[in-house]
Amino acid sequence: MDQVAGRNVLRAVSDCRSRGRRQGGRSAKGQRLARWWRERGYLPLSSLMISVALCSLVSVPAEAVSWERLEAGDFVIFYAPGYERDARLLASWVDDTRALVHRFLEVDGLTTVRVYLHPKEDWSRSPYQAYAQPHDRSVHFLTPADSPNESVWYRKNLIHEYGHLVVKHRMGRKFWGYRHLPDWFEEGLVEYIAVMASDDEIRRNYRHYFDEMKTVVHRGDTSFLFRTNVYAWGIFTIAFFLDRYGHQALLDLLGSRARTFAQAFEQVTGLTAGEFSGEWAAWLPEYIDTLDWVRGASRQ
Amino acid sequence: MRSKTEAALVGLNRCLLAVLVFGMLVISSRNGWAATEIPANWVVVESEHFRVAVSDRHRRDAGPILEYAEQARDRMAAYLGEEPVSGVTIFLYDRATFPSSPSSAWAEPRSREIHLLAPSAQTQEDRRWADARWYEKNIFHEYVHIALEPLAGSRFQRQLFWLNEGLPEYLSVYQSTPAIRARYRHYDQEIRDLMRNGETAFLHLPWTYGTAAIFVRYLEEEYGEGTALALWRASSGLMSGAVVSILGVTPTELEERWIKWLDETY
Numbered sequence: 001m002d003q004v005a006g007r008n009v010l011r012a013v014s015d016c017r018s019r020g021r022r023q024g025g026r027s028a029k030g031q032r033l034a035r036w037w038r039e040r041g042y043l044p045l046s047s048l049m050i051s052v053a054l055c056s057l058v059s060v061p062a063e064a065v066s067w068e069r070l071e072a073g074d075f076v077i078f079y080a081p082g083y084e085r086d087a088r089l090l091a092s093w094v095d096d097t098r099a100l101v102h103r104f105l106e107v108d109g110l111t112t113v114r115v116y117l118h119p120k121e122d123w124s125r126s127p128y129q130a131y132a133q134p135h136d137r138s139v140h141f142l143t144p145a146d147s148p149n150e151s152v153w154y155r156k157n158l159i160h161e162y163g164h165l166v167v168k169h170r171m172g173r174k175f176w177g178y179r180h181l182p183d184w185f186e187e188g189l190v191e192y193i194a195v196m197a198s199d200d201e202i203r204r205n206y207r208h209y210f211d212e213m214k215t216v217v218h219r220g221d222t223s224f225l226f227r228t229n230v231y232a233w234g235i236f237t238i239a240f241f242l243d244r245y246g247h248q249a250l251l252d253l254l255g256s257r258a259r260t261f262a263q264a265f266e267q268v269t270g271l272t273a274g275e276f277s278g279e280w281a282a283w284l285p286e287y288i289d290t291l292d293w294v295r296g297a298s299r300q
Numbered sequence: 301m302r303s304k305t306e307a308a309l310v311g312l313n314r315c316l317l318a319v320l321v322f323g324m325l326v327i328s329s330r331n332g333w334a335a336t337e338i339p340a341n342w343v344v345v346e347s348e349h350f351r352v353a354v355s356d357r358h359r360r361d362a363g364p365i366l367e368y369a370e371q372a373r374d375r376m377a378a379y380l381g382e383e384p385v386s387g388v389t390i391f392l393y394d395r396a397t398f399p400s401s402p403s404s405a406w407a408e409p410r411s412r413e414i415h416l417l418a419p420s421a422q423t424q425e426d427r428r429w430a431d432a433r434w435y436e437k438n439i440f441h442e443y444v445h446i447a448l449e450p451l452a453g454s455r456f457q458r459q460l461f462w463l464n465e466g467l468p469e470y471l472s473v474y475q476s477t478p479a480i481r482a483r484y485r486h487y488d489q490e491i492r493d494l495m496r497n498g499e500t501a502f503l504h505l506p507w508t509y510g511t512a513a514i515f516v517r518y519l520e521e522e523y524g525e526g527t528a529l530a531l532w533r534a535s536s537g538l539m540s541g542a543v544v545s546i547l548g549v550t551p552t553e554l555e556e557r558w559i560k561w562l563d564e565t566y
Contacts, residue, residue, distance in 0.1 A: 180497065182504040219538055221456075223551035224502035226539045228459040237503075262498030273501030274555055 065122050074098060074111050079143060080119040086144045089151065090115055090158065097159050101166050104193050106251055110137070110169045113162065117143035130157045132164040139165070152205045156194045163190030170254050181261055184227070188234020189250075196235060203294050209235055210293040217288050222281040239287065240280045245269060339397070349373055354392040358418035361392055364432070365419075365439060372440035375475060376447050380529070384447035385412060390439070392418035407442035409449035414442040433483040437472045444468035451529075454537025466512030467528045474517050487514060492566050500562055502555050518561050523547050 067078040072091035079087040123142045130141045139161040209232040227233045256264035338353045345352045345362035350369040352362040376384045405416035473484045487510035519527045534542035
């Protein structure tokens with residue numbers, strides 16, 4: 001008797017599951033929402049929820065450091081005990097950084113960005129690297145006191161890494177949903193803001209980009225097949241884009257609803273990637289010849 | 301006082317001695333073992349052209365690794381049409397002494413060294429991808445770096461990822477064994493994804509090991525075996541000029557043909 005009852009319960013559970021599967025397990029309203037979601041090519045909601053859960057796990061900073069925090073405008077700077085001076089140095093730049101990047105990309109919002117200054121024992125990367133994590137809006141550096149880099153390197157890279165966060169914030173679901181950005185655009189745009197659109201001191205310290213591109217022109221190796229330093233090439237590709245199509249076109253590109261970056265790029269420029277490359281190669285020599293590097297992008 | 305003739309002879313003798321010493325140094329740097337410090341508790345196992353330095357507990361890994369290395373050298377000799385360098389030392393680390401992540405293998409071409417984690421030091425989980433094929437392929441890949449080092453036409457070739465990494469990856473994946481080629485078939489999917497997104501033009505193309513290997517494959521299949529090597533050896537280092545003189549097309553034409561080849565091949 002107990003066994004029969006048990007089997008009935010199991011069958012009832014099984015029937016419920018079957019019905020759930022047949023009907024999608026959702027109400028009519030739920031099904032409409034799911035269809036609406038699918039038709040727009042978005043990731044399945046379940047994937048999204050799993051990704052968010054994973055990201056929240058990844059974003060937890062290393063427990064090895066007991067972080068102290070310094071709030072500066074929209075930034076919260078996390079630093080290890082004994083490194084408050086480093087935190088104050090970074091804090092002194094955040095307002096200018098925010099103003100520059102937001103003005104260039106015409107973005108409001110994006111509050112509370114976290115900057116982590118890792119002590120040497122908590123940093124496994126090269127001291128010449130910094131990185132941004134858009135999913136938790138954080139930027140990471142080796143703390144200045146433990147680093148061979150000068151303060152101008154930090155100032156430039158705070159703009160660069162914060163720029164990544166703002167670009168991705170501006171692109172919103174396009175970035176997270178389906179659009180992959182090519183290296184020249186992803187790195188070139190934020191390096192352009194950090195170097196070409198910033199100030200004389202930074203440009204003086206990054207003159208090697210200019211010298212490198214002068215050499216490229218001198219050698220006649222202006223095909224993107226011969227691209228070496230993605231930052232130097234990226235800056236000058238963005239410079240051409242702005243010179244030829246204007247700042248609004250850049251914003252249109254970021255805001256485009258095209259399925260891929262390549263499609264958005266063709267829609268905005270009216271050129272294939274190959275045609276664009278040819279025009280860039282024709283434009284570059286004169287631009288290099290007339291550009292006053294330290295004074296900045298005076299032609300923009 | 302020595303006569304002028306005697307002094308001249310002494311001077312000549314010293315010059316000859318200096319030339320002899322210099323020559324011996326050059327020869328020893330080309331054919332001898334790299335002067336690498338091997339930890340005291342490690343063992344060294346040698347084959348005809350290679351030696352493996354490995355901690356004692358992983359010494360059984362030396363045999364297969366030396367076999368992969370000798371096969372790599374044979375394949376490289378066939379590709380180059382000449383004897384490639386010998387005297388390469390392969391360091392197989394245990395987990396405690398490995399200075400990098402378990403995923404990486406790397407070469408130091410000037411001192412003719414290859415460094416990687418010993419196969420038996422991999423965790424069970426990592427062995428799922430760092431399997432025998434992974435080691436066979438990467439020993440070949442790193443050896444190609446060492447063999448190509450003295451042949452580079454200029455420093456510019458080394459700065460081009462698609463050439464500097466693409467040629468070793470092409471040889472180790474597409475000119476090795478069917479098993480390795482099958483193991484790395486995800487490179488084909490990678491290029492198909494880029495084609496679907498319209499990202500195969502040189503402007504947008506991300507250079508990864510996969511895309512670089514496929515681009516070198518294109519050069520070798522469409523312009524003849526040894527084309528990528530000829531670009532690597534171009535002494536001027538002026539790459540546009542080298543493409544025109546070796547391939548007979550401009551970089552712009554090369555890009556158009558590459559995209560067409562991808563459409564036909566993938």
